[in-house]
Amino acid sequence: MLLEKAPAKINLTLDVLHKRDDGYHEVEMVMTTVDLYDQIQLSELNKDTIQIYSEKRYVPDDYRNLAYQAAELIKSKFNIQTGIKISIFKQIPVAAGLAGGSSDAAAVLRGLNTLWNLGLSYDQLAEIGTEIGSDVAFCVYGGTALAKGRGEQIEKLPSVPSCWVILAKPTIGVSTKSIYERLNLNRLNRINTEAMITAIKNGDYQGMYQNLGNVMESVTLDMHPEIKQIKEQMIQSGADNVLMSGSGPTVFGLTRKQTRAERIYNSLRGFCEEVYVVRMLG
Numbered sequence: 057m058l059l060e061k062a063p064a065k066i067n068l069t070l071d072v073l074h075k076r077d078d079g080y081h082e083v084e085m086v087m088t089t090v091d092l093y094d095q096i097q098l099s100e101l102n103k104d105t106i107q108i109y110s111e112k113r114y115v116p117d118d119y120r121n122l123a124y125q126a127a128e129l130i131k132s133k134f135n136i137q138t139g140i141k142i143s144i145f146k147q148i149p150v151a152a153g154l155a156g157g158s159s160d161a162a163a164v165l166r167g168l169n170t171l172w173n174l175g176l177s178y179d180q181l182a183e184i185g186t187e188i189g190s191d192v193a194f195c196v197y198g199g200t201a202l203a204k205g206r207g208e209q210i211e212k213l214p215s216v217p218s219c220w221v222i223l224a225k226p227t228i229g230v231s232t233k234s235i236y237e238r239l240n241l242n243r244l245n246r247i248n249t250e251a252m253i254t255a256i257k258n259g260d261y262q263g264m265y266q267n268l269g270n271v272m273e274s275v276t277l278d279m280h281p282e283i284k285q286i287k288e289q290m291i292q293s294g295a296d297n298v299l300m301s302g303s304g305p306t307v308f309g310l311t312r313k314q315t316r317a318e319r320i321y322n323s324l325r326g327f328c329e330e331v332y333v334v335r336m337l338g
């Protein structure tokens with residue numbers, strides 16, 4: 057039996073450069089992990105099968121689960137005939153823009169690498185992860201990184217300046233594919249990825265929050281005005297800046313003061329069911 061943590065990610069920046077011939081979009085994004093985790097438990101089975109267990113009804117328990125796909129890939133690539141039970145203790149909100157499914161898959165890749173002594177490097181695990189989804193490679197490494205290509209080319213960055221992160225997820229689901237399709241690629245606000253990287257390298261908290269940016273935000277906001285309300289509430293309660301993560305709908309606010317993080321949290325609990333106060337990990 058082996059336990060592995062699967063942390064959520066947030067996008068400090070998300071820029072889309074153009075649509076590629078393979079249908080994916082060329083992106084440039086700075087991502088970092090936060091201390092909101094799913095717990096993944098891996099236990100070997102006598103029968104050669106993959107079982108998924110989760111106490112949450114809306115988490116798929118078959119091949120549709122990205123954690124299942126991760127185990128299936130490892131088993132077939134390395135011809136492993138041992139069965140595995142994957143128990144997912146979910147804390148990351150689902151379909152939230154926090155890469156919950158991708159992080160679960162990455163945790164299964166890391167976990168099975170250890171459990172079955174495969175001796176694979178993180179680079180090799182990330183390459184396998186890319187067959188599952190664009191965010192899985194980043195989730196294999198965690199920490200802070202610049203992701204390019206369709207999201208799978210990872211360049212590690214130093215740790216971000218420490219601060220509190222308030223996450224709020226309105227009760228709507230967002231399809232990543234449909235947000236990519238709705239982007240007007242000729243009229244996107246430019247995102248200053250370089251300035252974000254410089255701020256992180258200099259340990260400059262102010263530079264970091266001033267350069268938050270996500271080209272998907274206005275698209276998702278137009279479809280779901282309640283996200284705008286949450287953003288305004290966070291700013292009014294004292295967040296230094298607020299941004300939507302990934303394709304949404306989760307919004308995060310940043311502050312250095314714990315008392316202010318608590319104030320923001322309390323001000324949101326009234327009209328948003330899922331609110332968390334966490335720290336950056338990377």
Ligand SMILES: C[C@](O)(CO)[C@H](O)COP(=O)(O)OP(=O)(O)OC[C@H]1O[C@@H](n2ccc(N)nc2=O)[C@H](O)[C@@H]1O
Nearest residue numbers: 079080081083189190191192206207232233236302303
């Ligand atoms: C929005 C982000 O979460 C930001 O981190 C990611 O770009 C999305 O990553 P993901 O959910 O792992 O995405 P995938 O499962 O690979 O792709 C879902 C769908 O999003 C679209 N997609 C995804 C990534 C990308 N670079 N270009 C795309 O156009 C494709 O239509 C694809 O069918």
Ligand SMILES: Nc1ncnc2c1ncn2[C@@H]1O[C@H](COP(=O)(O)OP(=O)(O)OP(=O)(O)O)[C@@H](O)[C@H]1O
Nearest residue numbers: 120121122150151152153154155156157160191302
């Ligand atoms: N391990 C998993 N946990 C949660 N959802 C999963 C998992 N595997 C597959 N899914 C499916 O994937 C869908 C998206 O869930 P997920 O939580 O990964 O989205 P997300 O956080 O928006 O991802 P991203 O930020 O990478 O776009 C869910 O509706 C669910 O049906």
